[in-house]
């Protein structure tokens with residue numbers, strides 16, 4: 001018997017109004033792993049209404065930051081206590097290797113709730129009063145209201161935390177809609193939020209399709225703000241829908257991030273780093289280092305090292321602790337990756353490693369692809385410009401730092417980038433010229449909830465994480481308090497005591 005998962009609306013678990021369900025597929029096996037209630041438009045409205053009531057009538061937005069922080073810490077504690085189950089769900093539903101879900105995912109979820117708890121506590125130290133021309137003035141930050149969050153399938157549990165933690169820390173209520181391909185850890189987090197004692201309706205989680213439940217949420221007049229992570233194409237649609245009642249939006253979209261290896265880099269370290277940059281989670285990472293620019297003087301030796309080391313990456317079932325790389329999320333995604341590899345060949349690039357589906361013994365139905373490296377790539381090729389979202393790396397040579405920066409910036413995206421170099425001053429110079437929201441020097445994937453994350457150009461709008469990300473969930477109010485009283489002179493441009501010509 002497969003496990004069944006329900007929606008979380010208004011503090012209670014609930015089936016879909018229509019009674020519909022859908023299957024969650026384990027990408028390692030291609031088999032059904034669980035059954036999930038499928039929210040439709042009605043359920044989206046029901047969840048938005050629960051969040052609206054919790055915001056308009058409930059205690060949450062009126063609570064002090066330090067009080068709200070206690071609930072966030074409680075959620076973090078429950079995630080810790082339930083780490084085994086959450087990790088297992090992420091592995092079986094979203095294809096995260098078990099090492100990754102137990103380590104990276106659980107760690108990031110806990111620290112996201114903790115960091116926003118800290119920030120919520122500090123909220124109360126803000127608002128200094130300032131005196132100005134007979135008045136006292138202060139700036140107050142207030143929650144925005146009901147937040148809708150729509151997330152992708154690649155890092156479900158982390159994405160849920162990235163959306164829920166800042167929203168509720170700032171006093172908002174939230175409705176989260178995960179991707180159909182990987183909803184389970186969202187629903188489990190929804191349950192933990194209820195168990196943590198959050199007032200009913202503060203956190204609602206509905207699994208349903210984007211076209212149906214997703215659009216209904218983003219379009220709803222009950223919703224004040226939308227946070228979306230996903231493709232640039234759907235991001236455009238979200239902006240259009242959000243325009244109905246002028247919702248605030250943050251968008252975290254696609255990427256085609258450039259890793260630049262300068263000729264003074266520690267080559268072994270950079271080879272490992274480049275592989276981790278692209279093949280972590282089979283390349284299904286928005287900020288993956290998908291374009292690798294290598295200085296021409298070291299290009300050949302670097303490429304040889306890269307191909308040799310890529311050969312040692314163990315592709316296997318996500319549940320198997322020895323696997324370095326698991327499956328891609330779905331049959332559809334596997335086919336997309338295959339199509340792009342064919343495109344790369346047609347464009348004249350050379351497959352130096354991989355290039356085919358991977359066979360994993362005992363898991364014939366799984367969606368596995370080999371770690372694939374293209375050489376002979378020109379930055380204008382489709383495989384260097386379009387987001388593939390799979391384990392495919394494009395390696396491109398460059399002459400000098402000037403050319404590396406120019407080529408790296410030649411992209412519609414601007415999410416992340418990186419520089420590998422033994423010279424910090426040189427690396428920083430390059431880093432500062434990259435038109436991206438994050439740059440890693442001699443590292444990759446170092447996303448930290450204390451520091452903002454988001455994209456330039458078509459990689460998005462606004463930032464998540466840190467104080468900046470917290471502020472994206474708050475309105476700003478200026479309060480002016482008159483100190484002069486009734487005896488002061490009126491404003492010269494509005495003084496009824498001045499005789500007028502008709503008097």
Ligand code: NAP
Nearest residue numbers: 152153178179180209210214215230231234252253254286
């Ligand atoms: P997607 O197709 O854009 O879907 C993302 C989410 O939007 C899913 O929940 C989806 O629901 C929903 N959706 C689809 N159409 C919608 C609509 N018309 N209205 C409202 N919601 C709608 O992206 P994906 O394929 O799941 O994820 C991969 C993409 O996400 C990549 O482009 C990647 O770069 C990006 N990403 C970006 C970041 C970042 O931080 N910048 C992080 C992770 C991923 P369904 O389940 O029904 O499709």
Ligand code: MG
Nearest residue numbers: 025093181182
């Ligand atoms: Mg699944």
